[in-house]
Structures are given as C-alpha cells and as structure tokens.
Amino acid sequence: MDESTERFWGPAETTAFQECPPAVAAARESLASTGVHLMPAATVRAHFGSGEEEWARFASHWEDLSQDRYAAERGTCRLRRYGQFSLTPATGEMAQLPDTPFMQPDRSNPLYVDVDRHFEPLTDAFVADPLLRSVVSLLGHVAGALDSGACWIAKVHPFRVLATVDDEGQPTPEGRHRDGVTLVSSLLVGRNNATGGRSTVFAPDGPELLATTLDEPASLLLSDDRHTLHGVSPIRPLDPSRPAHRDVLVTTLTPA
Template sequence: MDDLANDRTATHTAPVVAAHEALLSTGAYVMSPAAVSECLGTDEHDWAAFAAHWEDLAPDTYAAERGTRRLRRYGHFSLSRTGELTLLPHLAFVQPEETNPLYVDVDRHFEPLTDAFVADPLLTPLLRMLGDVAGCLDDAADWSVKVHPFRVIASDDSQGAPTPEGRHRDGVTLVTSLLIGRDNATGGESSVYGLDGAEVLTTTLSERGTLLLGDDRSTLHGVSPIRPVDATRSAHRDVLVTTLTAR
C-alpha cells in the first residue's frame, strides 16, 4: 500500500501541477494533448485504439426527443485516494437539482460501457490522473467517477448540439471534456463562465487528446452547436465527458 501511495504522489507531474494552479485561480484549464499523453504515458497508437470505441456507442433517445442526434454510453466507478478503481453496478443516470434544467431529477437509462472500453489500457491511467487533478479541489478519500463517451452528429439540415441545455452545471466537483475526434465539423466551441456570468475561458477542442477541466462548483459550461464543413456529408464530434464528485 505504501508503494502505491508513493506511485500516486509521483503522478503529480508538471501538467497536473499547472492544472491545480489554474483550477484554484480561475476555475478552468485546458491541458494540451502532449501534456495529457505525458501524464498517461500514451502514444498515437494508444489514442487511435481508444477512439475506436466511439464506433460502438448507442443512441441517446432522450436527446432525440429534443431533436439532437447523439450517441453515448455511461459507466460509474469509484476511485480511491490510492488509485483503486472499481466499476460500480450499472444504474440510471440522475443529475441533481439546480444543474441541468432539461433533466432535473429524471432517471435516464443509457447503455453501459462495453467490456472492451472498461478494459482499454488508456482508461485507468486517465481516471487516476483526473483523480490527481481533482485532489486540489477536495481532499476526498474516494471519488464518484461518472464516464460518458459521446458522439454528437450534425447534417446540413440539422445542427448537432453538444449541450442542448445551454450553460449549466453538472452538480459535481470536477467536470472534464476530452476530445477524441472531429470529422467534417465546424463549431463546437467550449466556454466556461463564472457563476456571475463572466466568461472565464473559451476554446475549440480541435486536436485529439485536448482536455478541458472545470471546477463545477464555481463555474458554468456550454458548447456551441456543430455543423458540417462539407454539406454533402454528416459531421460528428466525439468527446469523453468525465465527472468526479467527492464522496
């Protein structure tokens, strides 16, 4: 156990320290793909293999009811301070009051993460790294970690809305968005705001591995719609949204 704790301390690399400083000062931070890969020890082959899971997502029927074409899956983990990661039983996804205005206290049932996704060698170090980042916001012994791979689809006559609810909070401690890929897409600008509405950060996640981090307790976030660059083809934007909540 002591060795594991020492390993966890060693993961506080320069990119994680930079994330800590930004989250504590402004509430948001963008970590570059190079920095993320440095933290995870991954290369382009690992990223390509991880991105392949986005070809095996399931329709989001709740978003479809509101005119948004979205594919997704969902999984819930427990992450201890020492890095022990446990997949929890698959249950409905429920967001707390005063967060997402479209689905307050609504039980939404999504297809679970595939076994291959859970076993992917990139996932565990990613979630552990996010736990290290979140440690600057709360000294939690355990984190509730919710994992949402998303694909938003747009066509010439239908824009893709990554956040149809608009600016919102998720009711968690740390909210993160990792770009997995974009195809034929323009738009998809990510913005973070203070609770007073002042803009904190605006960026377009355009390169695979770019990671947007936000202190969800003190900020709101939203993403503008995407549209196709080539109107004769559909467009899509793939992200992994992961939230951590101190238990």
C-alpha cells in the same frame, strides 16, 4: 507512470503538491485559482506516455455507442454510453460500480430535472482499455485541488454528437449549465468534418473564464463545477454533402 503520480495530493499537502508531475501541478494550480484549466493534447499524451496506436484504439470505442433517446426527443442526434467507477487516488484502485440510471442534481441541468435517464452500459472493451484508467486516475489527482476526499465517484460518458446540413449537432442542448459535481472534464477524442463546437466556461455571474475549440485529440478541458458554468456551441458539417461528428469523453468526479 512514475512513482509520484501514484500519490494523492490533498489541498493542504504543500510538499507533495510541489512533487506533482508538471501537468498535474499546473492543472491543480489553475483550478484552485481560476476554476478552469485547459491541458493541451501534447501535454496529455506525454503525461500518459501514449502514442498514436493507443489513441487510435481508444477512439475506436466511439464506433460502438448507442442512441441517446432523451436527446433525440429534443431534436439532437447524440450517441453515448454511461458507467460509474470508484477511485482511490492514494492506492490507484479503480473499481467499476453497478449500472444505475443517470440523474443530475436539482438546479443543474434544466432539461432533465428529476428525470432518471437510462443509458446503455460501457462495453467491456472500453472498461478494460488502459487509457480509460489513465484518464480517470489523472482526474483523481487533479480533483485533489478542489476537495480532500480520499475516494471519488467517477461518472464516465463517452459521447458522439452528429450533425448534417439540415440538423446542427448540439453538444449541450441545455445551454450553459452545471453538472452538479465537483470536477467536470471534457477530453476530445476526435472530430470529423465538423466546424463549431466551441467550449466555454463561465463565472456564475456571466463573464467568460475560458473559451476554446477542442480540435486536437487528447485536448482536455477541466473546470470546477461548483463555481462555474459551461456550455458548447453547435457543430455543423464543413462539407455539407457529408455528416459531421464530434467525439468526447466527459468524466465528472464527486467525493464518495
């Protein structure tokens, strides 16, 4: 990672903003102007300087997720883990925070108002993976277009949504919603035998701002959660004789 990517760019720092790596500069500009940005997989991989071996190692962590019992109670088969980090973009410091229940603010997720959800923590191997640090660091730099906070809280959710011929998979059973954060991101890690899973970001009054199907691992969708809504359509098996799954890393950032 070059020296410029280790800096923090606040919204008013015009000169530093112009020195951003191209991927970061494009994302910041889109988020500031439209509230949404899609970073193609090739751009993400090039920014991280990662190859197939690194992404295969990263994807292997999705084989070690735990059942989401809250989703199961509503008929959705979903696996996940959860953890939090503090991030200081100016120094690149990233520290894991103690495990706590996950709770979303009022008026964000209508399915779980005032519900503390307890999920299995992130594995040590996942926390130690260099690609996780790269993803969170990138998001910290991008989020500087939305808020000038010097430190961020990153909430990290590796998800696997499963589907069979009899049960479609629901990535967002709550429908279009906010997460109650500043920046929300969805990084595609993998899809197997899946159709559907179209991600859409909406303006608060309803029009679509962007709709895309994340189908190439490392594709990254970013949105300003304060001023947009988002949702993902169900997935179904392409081959009805086999199950389908969709693996994503959802990471949100709020100022500390």
